[in-house]
Amino acid sequence: MPSEELGPLPAGRHGYSREQVAHHQRERLIAGLASAVAEKGYAAVTLTDITREAKVSRRVFYENFEGKEECFLAAFDVVVAHLRELVGEAVEPIPDWPGRAIAATRAVLTFLASEPDLARLCLVESRSAGPAVSARFNEAVGQLRPLLSQGRAERGGGRPLPDSTEDSILGSLVSLAFRKVAGGEAEQVEDLLPECAEFVLAPYLGPDEASQLVHEAT
Amino acid sequence: MRALPGKASRQPPGPEPVSRDAAAADQRRRILEATADLLAEHGYQGTTLEMIVRQAKVGYATFYKHYADRDEAFLALLDAATERTVARIEAAFQREEGPWPDRVGAALGVLFEDVAAHPNVARACLVEALTAGPEATARHERALKRLAALLRPGRELNPRQARLPENLEETLAGGVVWVLSQRLIGGEAAKLRALLPETLEFLLRPYVGEDEAAKEAGEFAEAISA
Numbered sequence: 001m002p003s004e005e006l007g008p009l010p011a012g013r014h015g016y017s018r019e020q021v022a023h024h025q026r027e028r029l030i031a032g033l034a035s036a037v038a039e040k041g042y043a044a045v046t047l048t049d050i051t052r053e054a055k056v057s058r059r060v061f062y063e064n065f066e067g068k069e070e071c072f073l074a075a076f077d078v079v080v081a082h083l084r085e086l087v088g089e090a091v092e093p094i095p096d097w098p099g100r101a102i103a104a105t106r107a108v109l110t111f112l113a114s115e116p117d118l119a120r121l122c123l124v125e126s127r128s129a130g131p132a133v134s135a136r137f138n139e140a141v142g143q144l145r146p147l148l149s150q151g152r153a154e155r156g157g158g159r160p161l162p163d164s165t166e167d168s169i170l171g172s173l174v175s176l177a178f179r180k181v182a183g184g185e186a187e188q189v190e191d192l193l194p195e196c197a198e199f200v201l202a203p204y205l206g207p208d209e210a211s212q213l214v215h216e217a218t
Numbered sequence: 219m220r221a222l223p224g225k226a227s228r229q230p231p232g233p234e235p236v237s238r239d240a241a242a243a244d245q246r247r248r249i250l251e252a253t254a255d256l257l258a259e260h261g262y263q264g265t266t267l268e269m270i271v272r273q274a275k276v277g278y279a280t281f282y283k284h285y286a287d288r289d290e291a292f293l294a295l296l297d298a299a300t301e302r303t304v305a306r307i308e309a310a311f312q313r314e315e316g317p318w319p320d321r322v323g324a325a326l327g328v329l330f331e332d333v334a335a336h337p338n339v340a341r342a343c344l345v346e347a348l349t350a351g352p353e354a355t356a357r358h359e360r361a362l363k364r365l366a367a368l369l370r371p372g373r374e375l376n377p378r379q380a381r382l383p384e385n386l387e388e389t390l391a392g393g394v395v396w397v398l399s400q401r402l403i404g405g406e407a408a409k410l411r412a413l414l415p416e417t418l419e420f421l422l423r424p425y426v427g428e429d430e431a432a433k434e435a436g437e438f439a440e441a442i443s444a
Contacts (some may be wrong), residue, residue: 035305043263043351128349131261138400163414164397171396172389178348179388182355195383203423207378 026064028054030075033068038117042072042125072129073136079118080140086111087147097150098205102197102217104147105173109190112177116186123174123181141170149205165203172199194218223286246284248274250295253288258338262292262350287348296347299339300361303332311368318371319426319434323418325368326394327442330410330417333398337407344399366391372425382424390421415439 032054036045047068051061065071090107091100112119126137148166155161173196180189194214201210236244252274256265267288271281285291305327314324333340347358366387373379383389394417401410419435426434 080442128263128351130263134261134345134349134403138403162419164413164416164434165420167397168393168398168417171400172393174350175392175396176385176389178399179359179392195385195389198383199389202356206428207424211378 022063025054025056025060026074028056029061029064029071030078032056032120033071033075034117037072037075037121037125042068042121042129069130069132072125073133076126076129076133076136079122080136081138083108083111083122084143096211097154098201098210099181099217101147101151101200102214104144105197105200106193106218108198109177109193112181113159113187113190117182119177119181119186119189123178124162141174144170148200151201154204161203169200169203242284245280246294246307248276249281249284249291251297253291253295254299254336254338254342256347257292257342262346267291289353291356292342292346292350293353295339296343296357299336299343300357301330303343304361304364306332307365308368317420318375318406319418319430322372322421323434323438323441324367325365326414326418326421329365329394330398330414333402334407334410339404340398340407341402344395345402362388362391362395369421369425372422376425386424390424393420411442414442 029050032050032052033045035053036049040049045068047058047061050068050071051058052095054061061071064073086107088102090103091167094103104108112123122137126133145166153160176192176196177189179194180186197214197218198210201213204210205213248271250269253265256269256273258417260269265288267281270288271278274281281291285294308329311321312324314321333344343361344357347354368401369387369390373382376382397413397417398410401407401413415435415438416437419431422431422434425431
């Protein structure tokens with residue numbers, strides 16, 4: 001979301017409705033926050049940084065957001081919604097569960113690698129942006145739970161997997177991605193695809209089948 | 219602190235006076251405890267030095283005698299708490315003489331015990347440490363790596379050893395930390411015990427396979443409920 005692509009709004013009569021302008025300003029503020037956070041880290045970002053990046057006034061900021069945290073939350077939501085869309089598109093045409101799980105993993109990692117600043121915003125900065133953002137982060141990760149738990153149907157009879165299996169898998173992957181991104185290696189997150197996909201499939205399909213399927217798909 | 223020669227006669231009778239070292243240690247303990255309790259309620263960004271001083275019932279001068287600022291107190295809390303727990307975990311792992319899965323079970327038991335006994339401190343180390351800047355994150359990572367090292371011997375039990383990913387141990391440890399964090403955020407520290415066998419199963423599965431991991435987890439569940 002680089003804000004330099006958005007020049008300042010022309011002054012005076014520009015033919016936009018009030019709502020369009022407001023919507024536009026909100027988007028610019030979100031983009032402005034994302035660039036400011038990428039540059040300085042959430043804790044150090046000031047309202048002045050955000051409004052300067054967004055090229056809007058402080059008054060406009062307060063018309064849209066109560067403060068920095070609310071603006072961050074909005075940015076986080078935009079990124080997560082986009083990610084959800086990407087995952088949805090990736091899994092939609094694929095009929096089989098292992099294929100869907102691999103495609104979803106790929107979609108998330110590809111996005112994080114191609115947008116390192118947003119990857120950092122979501123995974124790293126979100127942790128210091130207050131309890132509301134932390135809760136939203138946990139919620140976003142939790143939304144991937146059903147995608148994984150569908151794998152339970154792939155298993156024959158026998159003992160069901162423990163209830164916390166999906167949370168453990170997701171937590172492991174978040175932790176793995178977090179370490180890469182926090183270490184400034186977001187671009188290399190894509191290299192983790194085979195490892196992550198195998199980690200997702202193995203509890204459901206067993207390590208050999210998981211490894212073979214991932215090998216074929218990557 | 220022993221009395222200096224010649225001064226002994228001036229010591230009041232009765233119990234040993236509190237030494238200066240003990241008093242200082244007590245002040246630090248109060249500051250760190252207050253920091254942990256405040257963090258659990260307000261998060262790292264919402265906790266100020268003023269709040270810490272008030273809650274710990276110490277003066278600013280006392281605070282500054284021990285720590286330069288809030289961040290330093292928080293890092294001291296992380297150091298003290300992770301050292302205590304990680305050392306206890308390592309000791310439990312070493313003490314257990316059974317095969318590797320039993321040793322992992324013993325280590326995991328101590329981790330869960332400490333988290334349940336000190337939920338606010340655990341929350342500071344597992345949740346807030348990740349929101350408090352690079353120094354705190356680095357400490358969290360170091361502790362995670364020490365725990366991951368206990369898993370590594372499991373590779374010898376795996377016929378596919380060579381194909382296990384390089385980061386497997388850190389990834390698994392990260393998964394356990396995530397599940398613990400979720401429970402702490404949800405205020406469910408008291409219910410952690412029930413989660414212990416399945417967490418063990420999750421850790422063992424990549425090394426010993428599903429059946430063996432489930433068997434170990436079952437035996438572990440029996441052992442801890444006995």
